Amino acid sequence: MVAPIFKDTDTSSRGESYATNAVVMVPPVDFKFNFETSSDNEFQQRLDLPDAEVRAKALAEFYNMVSILRGLGVNVTVMDYTGDGLETPDAVFPNNWFSTNRAGDVILFPMACQNRRNEIRPDCLLDALSKEGFDVSEVVTVGNMSHPTAFLESTGVMIHDHVNRTIYAALSDRCDKKLLLQYLDVSEFHELLSFETQMASGASVYHTNVMMAVGDGFAVICDEIIEEFERRRVLSTLRKTKEVISISEAQMGQFCGNILQLKNDNNEHLIVMSLSAYNAFSREQKNILRKHGKLVPIDVTTIETIGGGSVRCMLAENFLPQRDCS
Template sequence: MSVQAPSAVVMIRPHRFTPNPLTAADNVFQVAEGVPRSSAIGVASAAFDEVTEAAHALDAAGVRVHLFDDEDPDRPDSVFPNNWLSTHAGGHIAVYPMYAVNRRRERRWDIVEMLKREYRVQDVIDYSGLELDDVFLEGTGAMVLDHAARVAFVARSHRADPIALERFCTNFGYEPLVFDAMDPHGVPIYHTNVMMGVATDFALVGLDLIASPARREQVVERLTAHGRTIIDLSYEQVCDFAGNAIELRGAGGERFLAISSRAVQSLRPEQLAVIERSCRILPLDVPTIELAGGSVRCMIAGIHLDRRPSVREAAGGAVAADAVPAPAIR
C-alpha cells in the first residue's frame, strides 16, 4: 500500500465544458483565444466523452470512481475538482477559496455529503470564506502534496496565498516548501501541479522552471530523501502536461500512473522506464480538456479516506432491503 496513491477518486463530467475566459490571463497553458461559439457544442460533447472514457478506464483498472455530472453552463472549469476539494488520512476534508469568481460555484456540498456517507470523515475545514479578503489557495492545483514526508510543494502565485497556505499546513500537518517558478518568458507558473507530480518512487518535476538554484536543490533534496528518483521535465514536456499526472492504486494493490496520452508521447524512453519500474502507465486521451490549461491530474480529486463498511459487510453478508448503492461510476 502507498499513502501517496489513493484507490478512490471524485470526477466531474461536464455537459457544458469550455475553456474559462476568466482564467486565461494567467494560465499560459490554456488556449488563449477560447472556443468559437460555432464549435462550442462540439467541444462540450467531446469533453463529456473524454471524461466518460477516462472514468471507465480508471474503473477498469480497479479504482473506485465517484462520477458526478454537471449541467451548469456557468461552471466552465468544473471538470477540475481538485482545485476546490482535497481529502486526507484520518478523516479530514478541505474546501478551498478559488481565484476566478465563476469557479467558486464549483464547490458542491452534495459531493462532500457523499464522502461523509461512504467514508469515515471526522471534519471538514472550509477555507472558502477567505475569498472575501482576496485570499486564495486552489487545492492540489496550487499545492503538490507529499503525503509520506508531509511536505506541501508550492509555486508562488496569486492562486496560492501564503496566509491560506500557512493555515492549511497548520491544520493538516504539512511543511510548506514555497518557490518561484516561471516559464522561459518570466511568466509565473499558475499551478504547481502543472510542473510537478509526486508518486511513491519517483517525481516528475520541471526543475529548470524553479528560479532559484538554491531552492531547486532544496526541492530535489526533499523529494529524494525517501529514495525517490527525479524525472526532470523540460519546459516543452511541461507544456504537454507531463507533470500533470497522478499515481493511483487499483483494487488489487497495483499502482499505476494516470497521465494524458499527449504527456506520454512527450516523455523519453529512459523517463518512461523509470516510471514503469514502479508502476504501470495508464494513458488517457483528454485533448479537449487540455484546451482549458489542465490535464489528467486536475481532473481527479483523490480520496485519502477510509471507507465505511458496506451494507452487506455491516449485515454480515445479508443486504438490507432498503440498501442504497454507492454513488460510483455510471
Template sequence: MSSRAHSLAARLFRRGFKTSAVRGAGGEAIALGPDAPVLVQLEQRTWAPLPVLASSQLPSSLPSPPPASVAVVRDAFASFDTPPRPLSSSVRVVAPGRAVLAASAARASTRLLADAYVYDASLGAYVLASSSQDLASYLSLAGVRDLRVAHDAGPASHGSTTLPLSQRAQASPRSLRQSTNHVLMVAPSAFAFNQQCAQDNTFMHSGAGSGLESVPEGLGSASIDDDHEATVGSQLTLPPSQLLTRRVLREYAGLYRELADVAGVRVSLLAHDASHGTPDAVFPNNWFSTHAAGEGSLGGGAGVQESTLVLYPMAHPNRRAERRADAREFLESLGYARVLDLSFAEAEDPCRAFEGTGVLVLDRLHGVAYVALSERADERTARE
C-alpha cells in the first residue's frame, strides 16, 4: 500500500468508519507457520474489503502475540444466502511451507479470495495491503512452497496433486494511459431483476412478475452438484430463483478468470447482499468513476490535479443505494483523497441523473468527455 493510501486508511480508522461494526470473537484462524501470515475467516461475511481491520474484529482463536500479517479469506462467488464454507474444510496446513487446498477452493467457479493485511503498531490495527487475490496464488506468495489440491471431498495429504498456479500476463508500463489494468467489479451474489429501472430502460423487459419467474429453458427446479454447500457429488434441489443466481455467479466467475488469470488484469472484487436492495450492483461504473492525477494533461489544460473519486447522481432509488459506505471507504483507501460528490442532483425535481460511464465516453489523455443525452444523462449536470 502506498503512503498516501495508508494515510487515508488511517484517517478512516480514526474517524470510526462504518464497517467497524463487523463483529469479532467468532470465525476461524489458521496459522501457515512460524512467522508466516495467518488465514482468517471473519464471523460475519463482508461485502467489500475492509480498509482497516481492528484486532477486536478478528477471531478470538488468533495466535498471541498478534501476527505481523493476516489474510481474510472471502467466498466471493457464493450467493448471499449460501452458508459459509468452514475455512478448515477448504485449506489444511500439513507442515510449515506445505498445505492442501480443497478442490472447491481451487476451482475457477468456486475459488476463494484473500485480502492481505499488515499490522500497524501506530494504529494498533491491521491495514489493507492488497485485496481480492486468488487464495492459491496468495498462499504461494506467503511461503507455501508445496501447495496441493485435494481430489476428494476435503483437504487431505493423500489423493492430491500439485496445484498449477495461474500464469498472469504483465501489462506494459505507461505513465499516462487511456485504459487501466485495475478494475473494480461486484459479483452478482444477490442477482435479481430491477423493476425500477425496467420502467424506463428499453434494453430490459420484465416478463412476468419479478422476472425471476421467467427462468430460461432448462433452469427449472432441478438437482445440481454444488460443493459450495455440501460434500462433492451431493445433490441439492434448489428453487428456480436460487438456481438462476448460482448459474449467473458461475458465469461471472468465468469472466473474472478471463480478466485476472488470462489477461492479467488486477481485479478488486466486491459483492452484495439482498438486504442492500441493489439488484443492479453488478454495474458499479454507473455510480462512480476514478481519475488519476495528471489525467487530461495532454489536452492543453492543467488536467486532474489530485487523484479523484467522482460519485454520480442516479435516477432510481435502488441504484443510489449502491453507494454503500463500505464500497466508498474501500475506494478512498486506494488513494483517492479528493471526492467529487454530484449526488446532490438527485434531490432536485426532476432528478438530474447522470449515470457515470454508462452515459460518458472519456478521453482520459486529452480531458474530453462525450455524452449521450437522455433521462439518465442531464445536460446541465454534464456542463457543470
C-alpha cells in the first residue's frame, strides 16, 4: 500500500524551477542484450543482429543524442568508459547507480544484477565531473555496495518531485522499502509515496521511471497499473500541484513515461523523450506537455528495444555546483 513519510517541508521556494541544465551520459561501448536483466524487464527485446552491429547502432544513437542536447544548450558530461574486462552491457543507463544533489553529494546505490554492478565506477565519474568544473563535497552510499542483498536502483526506481520534496516509488525487487527509507534520511526529500504495481502480464513494473515522470508543473503516469486505492492516493497528491497526464500501458510500452524535463543555458524548459514516445503520445497529451517545455524527440530505437530503457534512463541528472571558469 502507499506509505507516506512526512517531515517538515519548506514551501517558500516552490515557484522556483528545479529542472537541471546538466546531465551525465555514458557511451554504450559494451552494449548488447542483457540476459541477466531480462528476467524482470519485459521491455527488452532481442534483435536478430550481430553484437558488433548492435553496438555500432547504439553508439550512433548515443552520440546523436549528445549532439542534439548540446545543440539545445544542455551541459552534457560524457563519462569515459574504457573497458577493464568486466561486462557492462547496460552502462548507457547510468541513472541507476548514482544520483547527485545541490549540496554537492554523489550518492551511490546497489543494483540487482551482477553485471550491472560492474558499471559502478565512482573514480571515473568524479574525474569526469571534475574535468567539467563540478565540485563534489562527499560521496554517500545507500545500502551495502560490496555484497548487496537489497537493492535501490537510484532514479530508475525513485521519481523525484523536487518542487514538493516528494519521492514516488513502485516497489519491486529493484526497489527495497527499507533502503527507500534509508535514502530519505540522507536526502533533501521529505515525503515518500511507495506503491505496488501489476502489469497485464501479472508482473510488477521493473523501474518506476518507465511508468512515471514528474516535472516542475506536470506529471505523466501509467496509473492503470496501480491498485485502485493506492492509485487514488498517488493521483490526489500529484494533482495538488501538477497537471497530470495519464498514459495507457500500451503507451508505457512505447516509453511515454520515460521522459525528463531539463533546462538549457537560457533557462528554457525542454522535455526530452524518445521518438517512439513522441509518436505514441496523443495530440492532446503533447499539447499539454508543450505548456511545460519544448518537446525534444530523439531516435534511440536500438537502445530502447534491446536495452529495455529509453531516453530518461540514459540521463543522470547533474545538480552539483559548478566552478566559475570564466
